[in-house]
Every structure is written in structure tokens, then in C-alpha cells.
Amino acid sequence: MGLVKRGNVWWMNLIFQGQRIRRSTGTANRALADSIMAKVKVQLIEGQYFDRLEEKTRTFDELMDRFEREHLVKLASQQICQVFVKRFRAFFGGRTLAEITPRLIVDYKSTRYAAGVQAASINRELSCLRKAFNLAKREWEWCRENPVSRVSLEKGANKRDRWLTEDEEAQLLSACPSWLRDLVVFALHTGMRLGEILSLTWSAVDLVRRTVTVFRSKNGERRTVPLNHTAMALLTEKAKVRHLKTCLAFPSQAGTRLDPNHLRQALRPAMAKAGIVDCHFHDLRHTFATRLVQSGIDLYKVQRLLGHKSPIMTQRYAHHYPESLRDGVEILDRRKRCDTKSTTVLRTSESVVLEVLEKMVGDTGIEPVASSV
Numbered sequence: 001m002g003l004v005k006r007g008n009v010w011w012m013n014l015i016f017q018g019q020r021i022r023r024s025t026g027t028a029n030r031a032l033a034d035s036i037m038a039k040v041k042v043q044l045i046e047g048q049y050f051d052r053l054e055e056k057t058r059t060f061d062e063l064m065d066r067f068e069r070e071h072l073v074k075l076a077s078q079q080i081c082q083v084f085v086k087r088f089r090a091f092f093g094g095r096t097l098a099e100i101t102p103r104l105i106v107d108y109k110s111t112r113y114a115a116g117v118q119a120a121s122i123n124r125e126l127s128c129l130r131k132a133f134n135l136a137k138r139e140w141e142w143c144r145e146n147p148v149s150r151v152s153l154e155k156g157a158n159k160r161d162r163w164l165t166e167d168e169e170a171q172l173l174s175a176c177p178s179w180l181r182d183l184v185v186f187a188l189h190t191g192m193r194l195g196e197i198l199s200l201t202w203s204a205v206d207l208v209r210r211t212v213t214v215f216r217s218k219n220g221e222r223r224t225v226p227l228n229h230t231a232m233a234l235l236t237e238k239a240k241v242r243h244l245k246t247c248l249a250f251p252s253q254a255g256t257r258l259d260p261n262h263l264r265q266a267l268r269p270a271m272a273k274a275g276i277v278d279c280h281f282h283d284l285r286h287t288f289a290t291r292l293v294q295s296g297i298d299l300y301k302v303q304r305l306l307g308h309k310s311p312i313m314t315q316r317y318a319h320h321y322p323e324s325l326r327d328g329v330e331i332l333d334r335r336k337r338c339d340t341k342s343t344t345v346l347r348t349s350e351s352v353v354l355e356v357l358e359k360m361v362g363d364t365g366i367e368p369v370a371s372s373v
Contacts, residue, residue: 001197002014002037002366003025003030003033003034003037004357006024008014008028009024009025009026009027009028010024010025010027010029010030010033011023011024011025011027012024012025012033012037012040014037014040014041014044016044016229017176019042020138021040021137022139023040023141026038026222029035033145033210056096056098057096058095058096058097058136058142058143059094059096059097060089060093060094060096060097060100061089061093062087062089063092063097063132063133063136063142064088064290066086066130066135066140067085067131067132067135068082068085069167070112071131071132071135072085075216079195079260080195081128083130084124084125084128084129086188087125088125088129088316091108091111091145092104093110096144097136097142097143100133100147101147101268102147102148102150102151104147105129105147106151107147107150109122109126109154112125114149119154119155120152120362122267123153123154126153129148130146130148130149133146133148133149134146134149139219139227149280161316162278162280162283163278163283163286163287163290163291164188164276164279164283164287168274168279169188169278169287171274171276172271172276173182173185173272174274175270175273175274176267176270177266177270179253180263180266180267180270182199182250183197183250183263184240184284185230185231185234186231186234186235186250186282187229187281187285188287188288188289189228189230189231189234189288190212190225190227190231190288191225191285191288191289191305191306192212192214192285193217193282193285194223194260194263194282195260195280196214196217197250198248198250198258198260198263199216199230199248199250199256199257200212200214201247201248201249202239202242202247202248202249203247205239205249207232207235207236207239210226210227210232211224211225211226212225212227212235213225214307218307219307219308219309221309223306223307225305226305235249240248240343243255252307255260263281264280264281265325267281283316285306288305288306289302289305289306289314290317292305293317299311299314299315299317299318302314302317
């Protein structure tokens with residue numbers, strides 16, 4: 001605790017009444033930083049520090065403006081978070097940060113539930129809002145508390161378990177235009193998320209090692225995805241006619257990044273033409289995972305391929321391979337057979353010994369002394 005240097009600037013790191021305070025001194029001069037920290041400590045003791053916070057004057061719209069400008073640009077899920085921010089502005093806009101209370105956030109949850117939104121989606125929205133208020137509290141000092149931290153997340157597992165059969169896959173591919181067909185095939189054979197595919201650049205493709213690298217996945221970690229023959233052939237053909245104005249592997253005709261919303265809109269008529277109902281692009285990822293598990297690939301490998309940070313996320317596919325559980329109960333039969341075999345061998349050994357003894361008696365006329373043991 002005390003002063004910590006980040007880059008060329010000294011930061012204060014204090015704990016007061018159980019609350020951690022991180023604040024930049026704005027200077028590279030250690031003596032000046034010590035003076036600033038001493039002043040802050042006096043304000044804390046006198047109760048003046050938190051009175052100077054800006055939650056009564058800063059508005060929610062200002063919070064979202066800065067959040068988008070400084071934080072969202074760093075996220076792999078930037079576009080979906082921008083959708084969340086748009087919803088937040090519509091509901092919380094026009095208020096100061098002091099007016100954003102846990103009760104108001106609960107009202108937001110109720111509104112989303114009334115709109116038919118699933119618990120998992122509501123939790124993702126709350127997670128985004130919590131991050132914005134954490135920045136406002138810890139780094140920008142715009143508010144004293146994070147109101148989202150006092151709101152519980154919704155319980156409810158993601159029960160969606162939709163994947164394509166081989167017949168549905170064939171029908172869908174025949175109904176898709178060529179540009180969309182490439183994306184569908186690549187998703188089915190790599191399990192990559194839509195955002196990861198649309199952001200894939202040729203610098204992340206290694207046609208020699210037959211891999212692609214996802215530098216910014218949903219969980220923030222980097223992963224390498226191996227390419228099978230189908231995915232490899234697709235990228236090899238695309239490399240021959242790659243767009244000169246962009247480094248993207250799956251660009252639009254103009255050479256720009258495809259809009260995921262436009263892609264989903266193009267997928268709907270293809271699904272309808274193929275006679276496929278209740279299926280989204282993300283279900284192609286579920287199809288990839290389901291087929292791996294059904295083929296006997298263990299869940300650890302599936303977890304690594306999907307880029308799941310926790311094995312709990314991958315457990316949802318376990319029921320697709322009940323044969324893996326069968327091994328657990330069949331070991332009882334194998335054990336029983338081993339016990340039976342051991343008993344048979346023992347009895348056979350006893351019979352051989354008796355035959356040898358009987359032969360000895362017949363040859364020598366001397367009866368063996370019975371053991372008292």
C-alpha cells in the first residue's frame with residue numbers, strides 16, 4: 001500500500017474503512033506524489049474526500065460516452081457491448097450517477113424479463129454495466145459505490161441445445177449464397193465464434209502449420225485452432241483470390257468487415273429455404289462441439305478447441321456421449337470376470353497338486369502326512 005509507479009506516473013493505493021482507493025497523482029515526481037497522497041489522507045480523515053466525488057453532477061450518458069471511448073475499443077466483444085450500451089442509454093439516460101440505484105437496476109432486469117430475454121443474456125448485460133461503474137469508481141472517481149455490485153445475477157442455465165443434423169447441414173449449404181456458405185462451412189469445422197471469424201486476418205492464418213490463431217477471444221485469452229482438411233481447403237482457395245484492400249480473411253465485397261447483424265439477416269432466408277427452424281449462427285458452434293463429443297473426443301480437448309475458460313461450460317455437451325459413462329459401469333463386469341478367472345485358476349492349481357500327490361502315493365506306497373494347518 002502507498003505509492004506504486006505505473007509507467008512514469010505515481011499512483012496511490014490506499015485502503016480506508018475497508019474501501020480500496022486507487023488514484024493517479026498525475027506526476028512522475030516522487031516528492032510531489034508524496035505530498036499529494038498526504039493531502040488525500042487528511043481529506044479521508046476529515047471526511048471531505050468522498051464529498052468531492054462527482055456522482056451528483058456526472059450523468060449516466062457521460063459515463064457511457066467515456067466507457068465507449070476508452071474501454072469498448074479494447075474488447076473483442078465490442079459490437080455486442082455497443083448494443084448493450086444503447087439499451088442502457090434508453091433506460092438510464094438523463095439521470096446522474098447518484099440516481100442510478102440498485103432498485104433502478106432491478107427494474108431494468110424486470111423490463112428485460114418482460115421482453116422475453118433469457119437469464120444468461122441479462123447477466124451478460126449486467127456484467128457490462130458493472131464494468132462501466134467499476135471504472136467510474138476505481139479509476140475515474142466519479143462515484144463512491146458500484147450499484148450493480150449489490151444486484152444479484154440471475155440463476156438459470158443456458159438450456160439451448162440446438163445443433164444441425166447432417167441432412168440439415170446439406171440443405172443449408174445448398175440454400176446459402178457462396179459468400180455465406182464459406183462462413184457456415186468454416187464455423188462448422190472450426191467451432192469459432194462469429195466475431196472471431198469476421199475478425200480473422202491473414203496474419204493469423206498459418207497454412208504451413210494448418211492453424212489459425214484467435215488473438216482476442218471472448219474470455220480475453222489467446223488460442224490456436226487446428227484446421228482440418230475442409231477448413232484448410234477453404235482458406236487455401238480464398239488465399240488465391242484474397243481481397244487486395246484488406247487483410248481480413250472473410251471481408252465484404254467492399255473489403256470491409258462484415259456486419260454480424262447483416263449476416264444474421266442473410267442467414268434467416270437461407271434457413272427458411274432449407275426448412276430449418278429455430279437455428280442461429282452460434283448453433284453452428286454447438287454443432288461442431290456436439291459432433292466431436294458424439295465421435296468420442298474427450299471433453300478436455302473439446303474445451304481447448306472451443307476456448308472455454310472453465311470446463312463447466314463444456315459439460316453441457318457431455319450427455320451427447322453416454323458411452324463415456326458406460327465404461328464406468330462396465331468395469332464392474334470386468335472385475336467380476338477377473339475374480340471368476342482367479343478362482344478357476346486356483347481350483348485348477350489345487351487339482352494339479354492332488355494329482356501329483358496321488359501319483360507319488362502310487363509310485364512309492366508312502367502316504368503323505370496330512371497338514372494340520
